[in-house]
Amino acid sequence: MADQSRTPRLLQSYLSGHWQNGSGAPVDLRDASTGAVVARIDASGLDMGAALDWGRRVGGPTLRSMTFHERAMALKAMAVDLMEHKEAFYAESLATGATRGDAWVDIEGGIGTVLSYASKGRRELPNSRLLLDGDPEGLARDGSFVGQHIMSPLLGVAVHINAFNFPVWGMLEKLAPTILAGLPAVIKPASQTAYLTELVVRRILQAGHLPAGALQLVSGSVGDLLSHVTCQDVVTFTGSAATGQRLRVHPAIVANSVRFSMEADSLNSTILGPDAGPDSPEFDLFVREVAREMTVKAGQKCTAIRRAFVPRGLTQAVTKALSDRLSKIAIGNPADEATRMGALASLDQRQEVRDRIKDLSADAEVVFGDPDRVSVQSGDAEKGAFLSPVVLYCDRPSDAGAVHDVEAFGPVSTIMPYDDLDEAVALTHRGKGSLVSSLFTNDSAVAEQAVLGMAPYHGRLLVGNRDTAKSSTGHGSPLPMLVHGGPGRAGGGEELGGVRSVKHYMQRSAVQASPGMMASITGRWFDGAPTRKSPPHPFRSALSDLRVGDQHVTESRVVTLEDIEHFAHFTGDTFYAHMDEEAARANPFFDGRVAHGYLIVSFAAGLFVDPAPGPVLANYGVDNLRFAKPVNAGDSLQVRLTCKDINPRINADHGEVRWDCQVTNQNAEVVAQYDVLTMVAKIWPPAA
Numbered sequence: 001m002a003d004q005s006r007t008p009r010l011l012q013s014y015l016s017g018h019w020q021n022g023s024g025a026p027v028d029l030r031d032a033s034t035g036a037v038v039a040r041i042d043a044s045g046l047d048m049g050a051a052l053d054w055g056r057r058v059g060g061p062t063l064r065s066m067t068f069h070e071r072a073m074a075l076k077a078m079a080v081d082l083m084e085h086k087e088a089f090y091a092e093s094l095a096t097g098a099t100r101g102d103a104w105v106d107i108e109g110g111i112g113t114v115l116s117y118a119s120k121g122r123r124e125l126p127n128s129r130l131l132l133d134g135d136p137e138g139l140a141r142d143g144s145f146v147g148q149h150i151m152s153p154l155l156g157v158a159v160h161i162n163a164f165n166f167p168v169w170g171m172l173e174k175l176a177p178t179i180l181a182g183l184p185a186v187i188k189p190a191s192q193t194a195y196l197t198e199l200v201v202r203r204i205l206q207a208g209h210l211p212a213g214a215l216q217l218v219s220g221s222v223g224d225l226l227s228h229v230t231c232q233d234v235v236t237f238t239g240s241a242a243t244g245q246r247l248r249v250h251p252a253i254v255a256n257s258v259r260f261s262m263e264a265d266s267l268n269s270t271i272l273g274p275d276a277g278p279d280s281p282e283f284d285l286f287v288r289e290v291a292r293e294m295t296v297k298a299g300q301k302c303t304a305i306r307r308a309f310v311p312r313g314l315t316q317a318v319t320k321a322l323s324d325r326l327s328k329i330a331i332g333n334p335a336d337e338a339t340r341m342g343a344l345a346s347l348d349q350r351q352e353v354r355d356r357i358k359d360l361s362a363d364a365e366v367v368f369g370d371p372d373r374v375s376v377q378s379g380d381a382e383k384g385a386f387l388s389p390v391v392l393y394c395d396r397p398s399d400a401g402a403v404h405d406v407e408a409f410g411p412v413s414t415i416m417p418y419d420d421l422d423e424a425v426a427l428t429h430r431g432k433g434s435l436v437s438s439l440f441t442n443d444s445a446v447a448e449q450a451v452l453g454m455a456p457y458h459g460r461l462l463v464g465n466r467d468t469a470k471s472s473t474g475h476g477s478p479l480p481m482l483v484h485g486g487p488g489r490a491g492g493g494e495e496l497g498g499v500r501s502v503k504h505y506m507q508r509s510a511v512q513a514s515p516g517m518m519a520s521i522t523g524r525w526f527d528g529a530p531t532r533k534s535p536p537h538p539f540r541s542a543l544s545d546l547r548v549g550d551q552h553v554t555e556s557r558v559v560t561l562e563d564i565e566h567f568a569h570f571t572g573d574t575f576y577a578h579m580d581e582e583a584a585r586a587n588p589f590f591d592g593r594v595a596h597g598y599l600i601v602s603f604a605a606g607l608f609v610d611p612a613p614g615p616v617l618a619n620y621g622v623d624n625l626r627f628a629k630p631v632n633a634g635d636s637l638q639v640r641l642t643c644k645d646i647n648p649r650i651n652a653d654h655g656e657v658r659w660d661c662q663v664t665n666q667n668a669e670v671v672a673q674y675d676v677l678t679m680v681a682k683i684w685p686p687a688a
Helices: 048-065 068-084 086-096 100-124 169-181 191-207 241-248 251-255 281-299 312-327 347-360 421-429 444-457 499-503 515-522 561-571 581-586 597-608
Strands: 013-015 018-020 027-030 037-041 146-153 158-161 185-188 215-217 234-239 259-264 269-272 307-311 365-368 390-393 412-418 434-440 458-464 483-486 493-496 506-513 551-553 616-627 636-648 654-664 670-681
Touching: 013 048, 027 191, 037 191, 048 146, 048 185, 048 215, 068 086, 068 100, 068 169, 068 191, 086 100, 086 191, 100 169, 100 281, 100 499, 146 515, 158 169, 169 185, 169 191, 169 234, 169 493, 169 499, 191 215, 234 241, 241 259, 259 483, 259 493, 269 281, 269 421, 281 312, 281 412, 281 434, 281 458, 307 312, 307 421, 312 365, 312 390, 312 412, 347 390, 347 412, 412 421, 421 444, 434 444, 444 458, 493 499, 499 506, 506 515, 561 597, 597 616, 597 636, 597 654, 597 670, 616 654, 636 670
Parallel strands: 158 185, 158 234, 185 215, 234 259, 269 307, 269 434, 307 412, 390 412, 434 458
Antiparallel strands: 013 018, 013 215, 027 037, 146 506, 365 390, 434 483, 458 483, 483 493, 551 636, 616 670, 636 654, 654 670
């Protein structure tokens, strides 16, 4: 059991480069299971304007001076250090009411999200400070004027206002893309569980992997912080829809057009497909998922299932199966290893859930659980914020209001029948926008109809069936590579989603310039930009010697009919356009037998590849391959190979080089164009 004899600690804020105490009367924060005071919190009187200014002056310039890969490596080092100290976080998390399993999602899930972004930063972003967005746009017929969208870090600070239910993950899932984008952050955790956030932030700062000014913390009220935000700042909010809407219209946010992203509570739903009878695996998966979403974190998840839509003839079977599963859940102090569902975050939160259950009772009846009484295996049923799982049933959901408007943010879900799939889909819409919905079916036609119908109202959709039973991450699990957010009531924002979320903290700008100037600005070669033709073949140059714009023009090679036929028989590709003159001429695109596209690519490689061992270590693919003009027997091929982009890997002895490969015929007409991707040693010969 947790040690309840410790002296409650006063939480501090880390602002403007040092830890600070508020000047007001601290508020007690209590253990969710025992009621004991575990910490006190106050941020009154702290200079929030100075904190934002410090982040902009100190943290911002340092982060922007780093490349994406350098920021990614800092995130990785930070996450590895946090993982080494996770047991201290688990111990602190017990006071939040979270079981070890709940805390795993919060603590290791949050650290894992940082590691995921660190990996994506190195794999999907360049080792540079500028991100190109899309392909260049030609703006002049002679190629002398081009446009390119770029993305650069904002010059402000990201203010992250987080919810109480995930004090670690909620912070880290926002911090990772923020830092990767090059923007410093101010974290404001919800007070109820801020002691865990503060402990993690202390460890991050002590480890020193993030530069000074990159991370600040407000332990308590934000005061006038939002009054100081500018157009270069970003504000994100996770919490209740009502609070989020008030923040969205804050005068400074409105006046300065501050980017505001909201991830709010939503009435997430799940549908049991009409094909999923009681004997089907999908039925069991549905019941298991509803029970899990009700009991993990005691139902205190913004993605939890609040509405369960079931074919009318199966409501009794679902109610019984769900009740049987919930009756086996051991409720108690999370420090007790036998506990499977801990307490809500606070007594106030428990009362809030009880009040919302009363509101839901206008449309529905309680069919399992007692909102006012709970049997616990450990802990104090009154001093601790324990609550029984509660299942309600609403027989006429199409005529109901409260079940589609009221969220009880705890272990509460309502079963509702539907008569056909169209009705079920329409009922999911009644939530007015949700973070996630799920469907359990083994019928692909049902899945297609439901997904197309639900997608506009949801940020994420999970389709569960027997094929994904072992691998599915579940209804309520946001993933770093997938968008987390939703329309309407869910806030209209997007978080996570891989590199998509990084871009939220950057400014997209359209740059117009000559190809040469654009190459200088972006570090990428553009057609028409200056080139360097030096005697050594570009494949003889290590990364340290290679320059963007290095170019090699090959000799020519004639393609013969024998080449075409040999390639066809050798590869097995005897498509008629290569082998049958009459049939080829009948094709509207050809004047007769043509060379295979991949023969053109193969001959091009034969023309530009330098065969001897050297700094080019491997060819790992081609991008954007297009065949622009047919090649007939008797045509000749020539290649222009230009170093387009150099991306040295920060933690390896090689880097990636992208080559622009243009293949032309005897009339200087482009017949094929693509990017060749190679791994090139940084130094050659390699150091002993």
